[in-house]
Amino acid sequence: MEFDSEYISSLRKEYQRAVLNPEDLPEHPADAFKQWFDLALQENVLEPNAMVLSTVYKNRPSSRVVLVKDLNRSGVVFFTNYRSKKGRHLDENPWACVNFFWPQLERQVRIEGFIEKLPEADSEKYFYSRPRLSQAGAIASEQSAVISNRDELDNRMNELMSLPEEVILPKPEHWGGYRLIPDYFEFWQGRAGRVHDRIVYEAGGEEHWVKCRLSP
Amino acid sequence: MEFDSEYISSLRKEYQRAVLNPEDLPEHPADAFKQWFDLALQENVLEPNAMVLSTVYKNRPSSRVVLVKDLNRSGVVFFTNYRSKKGRHLDENPWACVNFFWPQLERQVRIEGFIEKLPEADSEKYFYSRPRLSQAGAIASEQSAVISNRDELDNRMNELMSLPEEVILPKPEHWGGYRLIPDYFEFWQGRAGRVHDRIVYEAGGEEHWVKCRLSP
Structure with missing residues (x-):
């Protein structure tokens, strides 16, 4: 079976919803993100908090969707199993990037930086705020390990x-949060003819950010 | 201004649309992709052909959305400016991955492999099939270069x-296609309590693929 190449290659949408200039964006990129995220919520973008996290292992990139749990001037927070594939990658190489894509808004946000682990107390606080089912999931699953079938997992969950x-499900030691400390943000607004607007912030040290426009 | 952490951390959707077992998927992962992609088209997923492409440069990952233009048993095809940031990364390191996320279907597809350039004739064929406005965009933009404002770009476009x-807009020499040759596919179906289904295909050589299930 061959993919219907003619069909897929002709899928194209002309972006024309908005225009983006550097002066439209606040001085701090975390504030710009908040403005865009609020609009995504307001317009009911599906899973606006989903971001593609990329890590590197042995010089190869690897990426998966994770949910952002906080994004402010100190960084981008998410939680996972530290023994998962991404956890093992981040043990070896702390550089990472995340990508938010909101097709409804014709917008994309790219963030790059390095990762550090959250303090254990923060991971505990968040873990115990999760629904019981998700707590059980974190305990039952040895993330990214090969398993022969789903039954053993379902049995542990049951x-x-x-x-x-009243029995507390304890946070596993190997489950917790990461914070990405950014040194690069890009705000991308789709435009007609693929002549998009791309506004970049680069870290200039001491909470100072330098904005510029990139050619699309 | 601080992000409203309480609010963002409480955004969560329980996935419950479907179940995924290895036997639900065909032997070749490109065929599995086609089944999933066809459903995404059928259900009017917004920009189902958008994928996040990750590359590596100096040991740091970098990612952006690109549109898939073909996906079949020989690989995943997309087009770009070879002098763009991703082009320069791929000159140094051919390993790459792509991630499709279709929240409406509660599905994700992860593909990893290495990249090679398409033959020039294929790039030409595709370039001349694009709308004239996109051809002009490819000529006018020195992709990823810093520019002082949008005017120079708009002037060149005009x-x-x-x-x-009847004047042909010639394909720039530095514009063309890449093919990602995969050695890893993951098909991800969201499930309740974050106990997702993850079915992986690993290349076993000679068009042979080995399927397994990973713990979520």
Whole structure:
């Protein structure tokens, strides 16, 4: 079976919703992100908090969707199993990037930087705020390990979920948060003829950011 | 201004649309992709052909959205300016990955492999199939270069677009296609409590692929 190349190659949407100039964006890129994120919420973008996280392992990139749990002037926070594939990558190489794409808004945000682990107390605080089912999931799954079928996983989940509500499901030691400390942000607004607007912020040290426009 | 952390951290959607087992997927991952892509088209997913492409430069990952132009058993095709940031990264390091995320279907496809340039004839064929406005865009823009404002770009576009229709806009030498040759595919179906289904294909040589299930 061959992909219908003629068809896929002709899929194209002309972006024409908006125009982006550097002066439209606040001085701090985290504030710019907040403005864009608020609009995404307001316009009911599906899963606006989903971002593609890329890591590097042995010189190869690897990427997957994770959910952002906080994004402010100190960085971009997400949680995972530290023994997952991405956790092992980040142990070896702390450089990472995230990409938000909101097709409805014809917008994309690219953020690059390095990663550090959150303090254990923050990971605990967040873990115990999650629904019980997600807590059980974090305990039951040895993330990224090969398993022969789903049954063993479902059995462990059933055992955990059948415990009385008053039994605390303890956060596994290897589960917790990361913070990406950015040195690069790009705000991308799609434009007609692929002549997009790209406004970049580069870290100039001491909470100072330098804005410029890139050719599309 | 601080991000409203309480709010963002509480954004969560329980995935419950479907279940994925290895036996649901055909032997070749390109065929599996086609099935999923066809469903995405059928259900009017916004820009189903958008994928996040990640490259590596000096041990740091970098990612951006590009549009897939073909995906079949020989690989994943897209086009760009070879002198763009991604082009320069790929000159130094041919490893790359792409990520498709279709939140409406609660699905994600991850593909990893190495990149090679398409033959010039294929790049020409595709270039001349594009709308004239996109051809002009490819000529007018020195992709990823810093520019002081949008005017110079708009002026170049206007000049090109005011040429008579019978004047061919020639494909720039530095514009063309890449093919990602995969050695890894992951098909991800979101499930409740973050206990997702993850089915992986790894290249076993000679068009042979080995399927397995990963722990979520």
